[in-house]
Amino acid sequence: MLFSEHNFNNRNRQVGSIEVICGSMFSGKTEELIRRMRRAQFAKLKIEIFKPSLDNRYADKEVISHDSNSIHSTPINHSSAILLLSSDTKVIGIDEAQFFDDELPNVCIQLANKGIRVIVAGLDMDYQGKPFGPMPKLLAIAEHIVKVHAVCVQCGAPANYSYRFNDNKDIVLLGEKESYEPRCRHCYYNLPL
Numbered sequence: 069m070l071f072s073e074h075n076f077n078n079r080n081r082q083v084g085s086i087e088v089i090c091g092s093m094f095s096g097k098t099e100e101l102i103r104r105m106r107r108a109q110f111a112k113l114k115i116e117i118f119k120p121s122l123d124n125r126y127a128d129k130e131v132i133s134h135d136s137n138s139i140h141s142t143p144i145n146h147s148s149a150i151l152l153l154s155s156d157t158k159v160i161g162i163d164e165a166q167f168f169d170d171e172l173p174n175v176c177i178q179l180a181n182k183g184i185r186v187i188v189a190g191l192d193m194d195y196q197g198k199p200f201g202p203m204p205k206l207l208a209i210a211e212h213i214v215k216v217h218a219v220c221v222q223c224g225a226p227a228n229y230s231y232r233f234n235d236n237k238d239i240v241l242l243g244e245k246e247s248y249e250p251r252c253r254h255c256y257y258n259l260p261l
């Protein structure tokens with residue numbers, strides 16, 4: 069099993085954990101997060117999903133995938149709000165984790181140590197191919213990691229990078245297909261054939 073849906077140990081204690089879903093844009097991170105959260109709902113577990121309030125691309129109170137799948141979420145300004153807003157919750161989902169503050173890994177540790185299953189989705193790299201925000205720390209502390217891949221729009225290979233085709237140099241620049249496309253290593257770095 070890639071991740072643990074049964075969060076009880078053999079002493080029947082509830083055991084928390086941290087799962088990370090990472091990859092480029094359009095790789096299916098949000099779809100995978102929604103899939104896992106829905107399965108937890110089917111298991112009648114109390115769930116909560118959080119996203120950074122700066123990511124208001126499609127909707128304020130929903131996480132929406134590029135395929136228009138959606139699930140209710142709570143926008144927050146700082147990761148510490150998750151600790152206040154998640155009483156009795158058994159499974160917590162966090163989308164667009166790359167935009168959160170550096171406290172997010174600590175918050176996830178506190179939640180997991182309380183027995184909560186924490187599922188985090190985010191871009192591992194920014195458009196420059198550099199580690200993005202708190203993602204490297206989250207990957208280091210996670211029990212379970214899955215890296216998903218989009219399809220390179222240039223050549224059809226699995227894509228690991230988010231290529232930005234405008235001149236804006238800010239690390240944070242919300243956008244979709246008008247500004248970004250997923251690319252494989254060859255096409256991202258324009259390597260010779």
Ligand SMILES: Nc1ncnc2c1ncn2[C@@H]1O[C@H](COP(=O)(O)OP(=O)(O)O)[C@@H](O)[C@H]1O
Nearest residue numbers: 092093094095096097098099133134135218219
């Ligand atoms: N180049 C592409 N490769 C893969 N999926 C793509 C591509 N372009 C659009 N999509 C769509 O994006 C969906 C994944 O969306 P989403 O889960 O929101 O991705 P992420 O959260 O990783 O950006 C796919 O199921 C597919 O419908």
Ligand SMILES: Cc1cn([C@H]2C[C@H](O)[C@@H](COP(=O)(O)O)O2)c(=O)[nH]c1=O
Nearest residue numbers: 092093094194195230239240241242243
């Ligand atoms: C690479 C990169 C992306 N962003 C922004 C663009 C989108 O608004 C989100 C990523 O969304 P997705 O669900 O993973 O498709 O992040 C950015 O601000 N800076 C970047 O370098």
Ligand SMILES: [Zn+2]
Nearest residue numbers: 220223252255
């Ligand atoms: Zn390619």
